[in-house]
Amino acid sequence: MNNRYKFFIFIFIFGIIFGTMFVSYSYTSYKKNLVDKTSDQLESMMEDKTQKINLYLSDIESDISMLRESDDVKNLLKQELVYDEVGIKQDVNIKAQIIAKEVENYIKAHPDQTLNDLKESKEFNEIAIQPVGNEGYGVIVDYDTQIILMHKFPEFIGNDFNDFNDEFPELYNLQMETKIHSNVFGFYDWKDVSGELRRKYAHFINIKTKTADGVGLIFLATAYADDYKIVSVNSEYLENFHHKHVDLISPDGYVIYTNSQDRNIGINLNWKENSDMGLAKIYFYAKQTEDGLFYGPYIEKQGSIYPKISLISPVYENGVLLGYVVILEDMKEIYDFLKETKIPFSKTEESYLINEELLLISPSMNENINVLVQTVDTQGTRDCVEDLEHYYDSESEEVEEHEEEVEIFLDYRGEEVFSSHGYIPKTKWCLLSEIDVDEVLSPLKEHVEKKMYFSALVIIILSIIAYLIGMYFDNNNAKLNKTKWFNKLKVFFRNLNFTYYILISAILCAGYLFISMYFFPTDGVVIKYSEISNAIIAFILMLLFFYAFRIKNAKARTHIFLGSLFLIINKFVLIGFQEHIFIEELMSSWICYTGSFLGLIGLILIIYGFAEVVK
Amino acid sequence: MSLATSICAATMFIAGVLVLWFSTMFMISKKLIIKFIPFFIVGILLFLTASLKFHNIFIDYLWGALDLGWIIVFIWIFIVIRRENGN
Numbered sequence: 001m002n003n004r005y006k007f008f009i010f011i012f013i014f015g016i017i018f019g020t021m022f023v024s025y026s027y028t029s030y031k032k033n034l035v036d037k038t039s040d041q042l043e044s045m046m047e048d049k050t051q052k053i054n055l056y057l058s059d060i061e062s063d064i065s066m067l068r069e070s071d072d073v074k075n076l077l078k079q080e081l082v083y084d085e086v087g088i089k090q091d092v093n094i095k096a097q098i099i100a101k102e103v104e105n106y107i108k109a110h111p112d113q114t115l116n117d118l119k120e121s122k123e124f125n126e127i128a129i130q131p132v133g134n135e136g137y138g139v140i141v142d143y144d145t146q147i148i149l150m151h152k153f154p155e156f157i158g159n160d161f162n163d164f165n166d167e168f169p170e171l172y173n174l175q176m177e178t179k180i181h182s183n184v185f186g187f188y189d190w191k192d193v194s195g196e197l198r199r200k201y202a203h204f205i206n207i208k209t210k211t212a213d214g215v216g217l218i219f220l221a222t223a224y225a226d227d228y229k230i231v232s233v234n235s236e237y238l239e240n241f242h243h244k245h246v247d248l249i250s251p252d253g254y255v256i257y258t259n260s261q262d263r264n265i266g267i268n269l270n271w272k273e274n275s276d277m278g279l280a281k282i283y284f285y286a287k288q289t290e291d292g293l294f295y296g297p298y299i300e301k302q303g304s305i306y307p308k309i310s311l312i313s314p315v316y317e318n319g320v321l322l323g324y325v326v327i328l329e330d331m332k333e334i335y336d337f338l339k340e341t342k343i344p345f346s347k348t349e350e351s352y353l354i355n356e357e358l359l360l361i362s363p364s365m366n367e368n369i370n371v372l373v374q375t376v377d378t379q380g381t382r383d384c385v386e387d388l389e390h391y392y393d394s395e396s397e398e399v400e401e402h403e404e405e406v407e408i409f410l411d412y413r414g415e416e417v418f419s420s421h422g423y424i425p426k427t428k429w430c431l432l433s434e435i436d437v438d439e440v441l442s443p444l445k446e447h448v449e450k451k452m453y454f455s456a457l458v459i460i461i462l463s464i465i466a467y468l469i470g471m472y473f474d475n476n477n478a479k480l481n482k483t484k485w486f487n488k489l490k491v492f493f494r495n496l497n498f499t500y501y502i503l504i505s506a507i508l509c510a511g512y513l514f515i516s517m518y519f520f521p522t523d524g525v526v527i528k529y530s531e532i533s534n535a536i537i538a539f540i541l542m543l544l545f546f547y548a549f550r551i552k553n554a555k556a557r558t559h560i561f562l563g564s565l566f567l568i569i570n571k572f573v574l575i576g577f578q579e580h581i582f583i584e585e586l587m588s589s590w591i592c593y594t595g596s597f598l599g600l601i602g603l604i605l606i607i608y609g610f611a612e613v614v615k
Numbered sequence: 616m617s618l619a620t621s622i623c624a625a626t627m628f629i630a631g632v633l634v635l636w637f638s639t640m641f642m643i644s645k646k647l648i649i650k651f652i653p654f655f656i657v658g659i660l661l662f663l664t665a666s667l668k669f670h671n672i673f674i675d676y677l678w679g680a681l682d683l684g685w686i687i688v689f690i691w692i693f694i695v696i697r698r699e700n701g702n
Contacts, residue, residue: 533679611647
C-alpha cells in the first residue's frame, strides 16, 4: 500500500477516535456548564426572592409593633363606641345585592318552581332569609300584593306592607318606591319582637325573574342600626399611616376604626354572617393565641384583584386588652417580587408560592391552575413543606443544606424542571423557582453539532495533509523527481511578491478567526479583543512562515519555518479555545498545555534560526 | 487553578528561562547585544504571562498591554530577519 493511503487511513482513524472523544467531552462539559449555571441562577433568584419577601413581612411586623405601642391607637381603642350609619349602609347594601343575586339565580336554576314550591324549599329559605348583621335578616315580599311571603319570624308572614302606612310611614314609603325604582334603601323606625321601637336600615331590590306561576318578588335586607358600632373620632396619625388599610377591632369583635377607603366598618366579627371573613378568622385565632400573627392570603371580598394578607396584634395597656390592630395588604408587592427574574429571555422560568397545605397562593404561568383554589402536589412542593416542618421542629444544619439544592422534578404540568425551593417561616409559605429542563438544555444540541462539524472539518483537512505528505514520501521512495512538487511550492513562495504574503496571511488568519468563532462562540460574544490580538500575532508569525521560504541560509530557513509554524498552531489553539478553557471552563485546560509546549519549541527554534540569520 | 493550567503556566515559565538563557548566551558569545534584545523582551513577556496565569489575574488592560508587547516584538524580529537576509 502506498504511503499516501497509509498516512491518510492512519490520520483519518485517529481523527475519528479523537474527534469522538472531543465531541463527547464537549457534550458532557457543556451540559454540566449549563446545569451549573442554571442551578446558580435559580438558587440565587430563589434566595433573593425569599429574602425580599421575608424583609417585606418583617417590615409589616415592625409597623404593627409600632402601632401596638402607639398612643393614638390606644386612645382610639379606649373611646366609647357609638352607632354608625356608614357601616350599616355599606354592610346591608352589599349583603342585599349578594343575596338578591343568589335568590334570582335560584329561581333561574329552578324555572319550574312555583311560589309555593319556593316557600317550601328549605334551600331557598336558607338563602332568602339568611342573617344580615347581628339581628337583621332577609325578607321576600310579593311585588304586586306587597304581602310578606318569607320572614325570619313566621308571625310576620302574610302581613301587608300597605298596613304599615300609619305605624311605620318611612318603611311604607320605601316599599312604595320599589314600584318606581328597582333599588331602594333607607332608614326607618321599627318595633321589634319585644315591642321596643328601634332604628333600622333596609335595602329593597326587585327580583327580575318571576316564579314559575308568574309571581314577581322583592327582596329586602334589613338590619338594626344600633348593631353597628364604631369610634366617632378620627386619627390623623392612622389616616396618614403608610399602610393604607389598618383596622382596629374592639375586644368583643367590632371593627371600630379603619383608615381604608374601602370601609368595612361597624360590623362585628362574631356575627354568624361574618364567620367566613378572613378578618374574622384572624381575629378568632388572635383571640385564642393572644399573640400577633400573619394570616392569608385570602380573598377579602368578591371582585378583589389581589388576595390580601393581614397581620393582627393585640393591644394591651397595663396588662388590659384594649383591642386588636390589623394591617391588611394586597399580595401585589409579593407577586411583583416573584415576577423578577435573573434568567433573561426565559420562557419557562417561574417562581410561585404555596402554603403548608400545598395550596397555590400566587399566580402560575399555567392558566389552568388557579390561585387559592388548586393544590400543587409535586415532589418539589412536598420536599419544601417537609423542610418547612423541619424548620419548626428544629433549625438544623441539614435543613439549610437541603434548601440550597437544585433538583430535577416533574412539575404540576408533568414536565421535567430544575427546581429550587426556599421558605417563608413567618407565613409558613414555600417558594419554588423552576425552569424547564428542555429549555435549559436546548443550546446543547446546537453546541454539539458545531463541535461535530468542526471535528469533521479538522479530520478532513488533516487527512488531506497526511495524504500529501504520504505522496511526498512516495515520490521520494520512487526516486522520481523527489523535489519536484515540493521545490515547485518552495520556488512559488520564494518568488511571490511580499504583498501577497500579507494578503494570504491576512486571509488565512481572518478566515480562521471567524471559523473558530463560529464553532466556538463564547457567551454570545462573537469575537473578543484577546482573539483579535492573538490573530494579529498569528498574522505576523504567518508572514514570518512565508518569508522563511526566502531565507538564504538553509539551517536558518528550516528553524524559522518550523518555529513560526509551531507558534502559529499555539496561537490558533488560543484563538479557538482560550475562552472555553479559562472563562467558561467548557474544555480541558490540557488543550492549552499542548499549545504552550508547541509555543516553547517554536520560540527556541526561532531563536536558533535568528542566530543563524544574524551571525 | 487546575493542574493543567499550573503546568501550562510552568511551561511558559520554563520557556521564559530558556529564551532568556539562549538570548543572553547569543548576546554574549556572538556579541550581538542589540539584535537579541527582542528575544530578551520575549523572555520577560513569558515571565509576566506565566505569573499572571499563576495568580489567576485576568485584567483586560494588562493582557492587552502584554498582547501589544508580543505584537511589537514579533514585528521587530521579523524586520531584523528581513533586513539581515537582505530581501
